[in-house]
Amino acid sequence: MPTPETPAAQDSAAPSRGPAHPAGAPAPAGRRRGRRSAGARPSPALFVPACAAALLAVLPLLYLAVRALERGPAHAWDIVADERTAALLGRSLALTAAVVPACLVLGVSLAWLTVRTALPGARAWSVLVTLPLAVPSYVAAFAWLSAAPGLAGFTGAALALTLVSFPYVYLPVSAALRGTDPAQEEVSRSLGHGPLRTFLRVTLPQLRPAAAGGGLLVALYVLSDFGAVSLMRYDTFTRGIYTSYRASFDRTPAAALSAVLVIMTVALVAAESRTRGRARHSRTGRGTARPAAPAVLGRLRLPALAWCGTVVAVAVAFPLGTLGYWLAVGSSATWDPTTLTDTALTTLGVAAAGAALTTLLALPVGVIAARHRGRAAHLLEQAAYAGHALPGITVALSLVFFAVRYARPLYQELPLLVCAYAVLFLPVAVAATRAAVVQAPPVLEDVARSLGRSPLGALREVTVPLAAPGIAAGAALTFVVCMKELPATLLLRPTGMDTLATRLWTETGAGSFAAAAPYAAALILLAAVPSYLLGRHRT
Incomplete structure (x- = not known):
C-alpha cells in the first residue's frame, strides 16, 4: 500500500518558486534543519522505546521458530505432514x-x-x-x-x-x-x-x-x-x-x-x-478532480x-432483531443484571488499558516512520506490523510460553493480556500516529529546537499536541477492537475474569442463547459509541 510522503520530502521535491540559491552559499537554516529531521538518525529518546515496541511485536514469530523446532525439524514435519x-x-x-x-x-x-x-x-x-x-x-x-x-x-x-x-x-x-x-x-x-x-x-x-x-x-x-x-x-x-x-x-x-x-x-x-x-491509475486531465455524473438507473x-x-x-437488521428477540425471551432467571454490569465494566477497563499501552508503544514508532528515512526506520515500522499477520491465538500462545519460561509472575495476569492486545493491534495505532504526524509541519519542531528544546521536548510540546486528534482517533479504534478480541482473551485472561466477548462465547457454546443475548447487545452498544465518534471525526 503506498504511503504518503512526509512534508519535508514533498518540500524538497517541489520546484523552487523564488530565486535560485547561490552556489556555494550555506542553505537557509530552516531548510537545512528540515532535511536533517527527515533523514538524520532518530533521537535515542525515541529509538529505544521504538525498539522495545518492535521487539514485543516480533516476539510471537520468535516463539514459533523456537517452539516448533524444539523437538527437532523431523518432529515438526511429522505434525505438518x-x-x-x-x-x-x-x-x-x-x-x-x-x-x-x-x-x-x-x-x-x-x-x-x-x-x-x-x-x-x-x-x-x-x-x-x-x-x-x-x-x-x-x-x-x-x-x-x-x-x-x-x-x-x-x-x-x-x-x-x-x-x-x-x-x-x-x-x-x-x-x-x-x-x-x-x-x-x-x-x-x-x-x-x-x-x-x-x-x-x-x-x-x-x-x-x-x-x-x-x-x-x-x-x-x-x-x-x-x-x-x-x-x-x-x-x-x-x-x-x-x-x-x-x-x-x-x-x-x-x-x-x-x-x-x-x-x-x-x-x-x-x-x-x-x-x-x-498498475497505476490516475487522472488524465489537469486541474482539480471532477466527480463523475451519476448513472441513471431507470x-x-x-x-x-x-x-x-x-x-x-441480513447483515444488520437480522442480528439486531435476533438479539432483541432473545432479550425479550430472557429474564433475570436466565441472566443477572449485576453480572452483566460487572462484565461490561471489566471489558471497558481491559480495553482502555490495551488501547493506552498500544498507543504509547505506537507513538515513537509512528514518529520515526513519519520523520525519518533510512533502513532503521523502515525496519522498525515493518516489525511493528508483524502482529498484523498473526491470529490472536498464536500471539496468546507465544506470550504464555514467554511468561512461563521467563516471567512466571505475569502468567494469567492482566498485564500479559494487555501486552497481547498491544501486539495484535499495534499496526492500527502506528498507522494512525504516522498519518497524524505526517500532517504536522516539521518546521515547527525545528523552531522549537532553535529555541533550546531537546528532541523529546519538541516532540512533547509541539508534535504530539498537533497530532493529538489523529492519535486519539487511532486510540479509539484500538479501544473498539480490543473490546471485541476473543481468542487471546480466552487464553490469557486472569482466573475468574470475564469480558463481554468471553461471556458471550461461553453462554453460546452451552446453547444458552437467552443468557448470551444481553452480553452481545452490550458489546455492540459499547462498540457503537467510539465508532460513532470516529465517524464524526472523519466527516
Whole structure:
C-alpha cells in the first residue's frame, strides 16, 4: 500500500518558486534543519522505546521458530505432514475461497451503486452498509445459529463471515470510485460502448488494486477468525490450534500449526502483491478532480434498492432483531443484571488499558516512520506490523510460553493480556500516529529546537499536541477492537475474569442463547459509541 510522503520530502521535491540559491552559499537554516529531521538518525529518546515496541511485536514469530523446532525439524514435519493438518488446510482454504468472492461481489456492487449511480438515499445506504464492521463475527454467528441451528458448519461460518467482512471491500472500492478519473469512462461511452461494457473494460480494471487489497483483508480476517468458526463448529486452523493447546501439555503441535497459518498468510500477501502488480491509475486531465455524473438507473432502480435493502437486512437488521428477540425471551432467571454490569465494566477497563499501552508503544514508532528515512526506520515500522499477520491465538500462545519460561509472575495476569492486545493491534495505532504526524509541519519542531528544546521536548510540546486528534482517533479504534478480541482473551485472561466477548462465547457454546443475548447487545452498544465518534471525526 503506498504511503504518503512526509512534508519535508514533498518540500524538497517541489520546484523552487523564488530565486535560485547561490552556489556555494550555506542553505537557509530552516531548510537545512528540515532535511536533517527527515533523514538524520532518530533521537535515542525515541529509538529505544521504538525498539522495545518492535521487539514485543516480533516476539510471537520468535516463539514459533523456537517452539516448533524444539523437538527437532523431523518432529515438526511429522505434525505438518499429518492428515489432520492437511484436512485443516483444505477446510481453511475452502472457507476463504467461499467468503472472499462473495465479499468482492457485495463490496464492488454496493460501492458502484452508492457512489456512481443516482440511487435514492445513496448517502444513507453508504452508512448502513458499513455498519456490519461494528458486529463481531461471533455475534453474527450467534444470531444465525440461534435462529437456524441447521446452519452449523461450513454454510453458517461462510455466511456469518461474509456478512461482517464485505465492508473491507466496500470501503476501499468506494474510495477508489470517488477518486477515479471519469474521463476514461466518458471516452468509452463516446465510442459507442454501453454502460456494462464500459464498467467491465474501463471501470473495473481501475478498481482492481482497491478490490485486491480489500479481498486480502477479508482473506486474512477469515484465516485468523476464531469466534465464528468455533460457534459454528467448523474446524479450521484457529480452532485446531486452540483444541491442540487445550488437549495436551505438549505445545509443539500448536506451534507447528501456527507456523503453517503464518506461511499461508505470507503467501496470501505475496499473491495479492503480484495480482496488484505495478498498475497505476490516475487522472488524465489537469486541474482539480471532477466527480463523475451519476448513472441513471431507470428500470434497474427498484432491483438496486431491493439489493441494498436485502444486504442491510441480513447483515444488520437480522442480528439486531435476533438479539432483541432473545432479550425479550430472557429474564433475570436466565441472566443477572449485576453480572452483566460487572462484565461490561471489566471489558471497558481491559480495553482502555490495551488501547493506552498500544498507543504509547505506537507513538515513537509512528514518529520515526513519519520523520525519518533510512533502513532503521523502515525496519522498525515493518516489525511493528508483524502482529498484523498473526491470529490472536498464536500471539496468546507465544506470550504464555514467554511468561512461563521467563516471567512466571505475569502468567494469567492482566498485564500479559494487555501486552497481547498491544501486539495484535499495534499496526492500527502506528498507522494512525504516522498519518497524524505526517500532517504536522516539521518546521515547527525545528523552531522549537532553535529555541533550546531537546528532541523529546519538541516532540512533547509541539508534535504530539498537533497530532493529538489523529492519535486519539487511532486510540479509539484500538479501544473498539480490543473490546471485541476473543481468542487471546480466552487464553490469557486472569482466573475468574470475564469480558463481554468471553461471556458471550461461553453462554453460546452451552446453547444458552437467552443468557448470551444481553452480553452481545452490550458489546455492540459499547462498540457503537467510539465508532460513532470516529465517524464524526472523519466527516
